[in-house]
Amino acid sequence: MECAINGSPYQFTLSPATPLSELLRSHGLLSVKQGCCVGECGACTVLVDGVAVDSCLYLAAWIDGKQIRTLEGEAVGGKLSRVQEAFTQSGAVQCGFCTPGLVMATTALLAKPHVKPFTVQEIRRGLAGNLCRCTGYQMIVETVQACEEEQ
Template sequence: MMINCTINGRRYQFTVDPRWSLMELLRQQGLSSVKQGCSVGECGACTVLIDGIATDTCIYLAVWADGKSIRTAEGEVKNGELSAVQQAYVNTGAVQCGFCTPGLVMASTSMVERFRGKRLTEQEIRRGLAGNLCRCTGYSAIVKAVQQAQLLDEETPG
């Protein structure tokens, strides 16, 4: 099947096997931030934003991406500058082994953008990240990163 989609701001056309997951397609394109973890939608390591919504690509078929806008962690870096969420992860030490970090960053980005102008509570952040598992952390630094990202996002024009 032929699909057209936008990945990190660039338009693409692909011929895909209807059985492929979006994760398989993105990995074939060299987007290594999309990690293959559980392959059943439980861990969140493969999370990207599809039309602004955090989505597990391991259970999302590539053919469903037709006409969609997809953002990965690689695409969040603009002109060599980390996004507010990525910078907050660095600032708070929320990056540990790094395997789950891109998925967590994308889930966090979705929350920060969706709730722009509203300060999320710790409980709301934890609930929002419930689909992303990390074996290295107690999530405290990640929660702090989202809180800091909200502040950084408010300071960023546009």
């Protein structure tokens, strides 16, 4: 099986039951957090062909021919992506456990064609699968709005 992870080609031989989160973490991509392992928290969110998925539920066997992006692939040339920068500047990062998943979910949300700007309800719905125990979500919503204003 072949795929690209953060722009680099990979070949794997693996068990059909291996979750994508386990495969990615075993290759040093530690931004993919193993929180609940049942698709409830979003801490393991990655992009598969641009779509945000819970990698704990997504089987690694399904990645053949796909493009996978993790948080590690967002910073290019040592420069944070605009979403990463916005999260750090806004204070939306507190303990940080949920942040990689939220950054990836936000990246996918902002890439969707839509009438701008997103409403607060649309942002909350777009990030609904990502849980955060620290921020109360308002700073996260404001961060998404700030990213959208920069576009």
